[in-house]
Amino acid sequence: MSGLQFDQAELRRLVRRSQRRQRDAEIRSTLGYRAHTKARSTGTTVILVDGYVQGVESPGLGDRWALICDDHGGVVCFDRYEDARATIAHPEHWCPTCQGYDEP
Numbered sequence: 001m002s003g004l005q006f007d008q009a010e011l012r013r014l015v016r017r018s019q020r021r022q023r024d025a026e027i028r029s030t031l032g033y034r035a036h037t038k039a040r041s042t043g044t045t046v047i048l049v050d051g052y053v054q055g056v057e058s059p060g061l062g063d064r065w066a067l068i069c070d071d072h073g074g075v076v077c078f079d080r081y082e083d084a085r086a087t088i089a090h091p092e093h094w095c096p097t098c099q100g101y102d103e104p
């Protein structure tokens with residue numbers, strides 16, 4: 001392998017890492033952000049937010065903790081934070097697109 005090829009591979013690796021960090025920073029800056037994960041079952045990113053801060057639910061009207069499938073925009077809300085955490089890695093149970101009901 002020539003030095004040039006090595007440098008290009010290294011450059012691609014560094015660019016990918018930089019893009020991942022950029023994406024990670026974007027996800028963490030989501031309004032009401034609490035946690036996120038990449039679901040193994042679907043390969044999609046799910047973000048857990050405070051739905052009252054995010055604005056998807058209102059105090060007294062809806063459940064506070066919202067899971068958002070970042071790839072498809074599917075949303076589900078939970079009263080208990082623990083329930084949202086328990087479901088964060090399984091958008092195939094609540095995101096219509098991950099479930100195959102909606103086209104991506």
Ligand SMILES: [Zn+2]
Pocket residue numbers: 044069071072073074091095096097098099
């Ligand atoms: Zn989805």
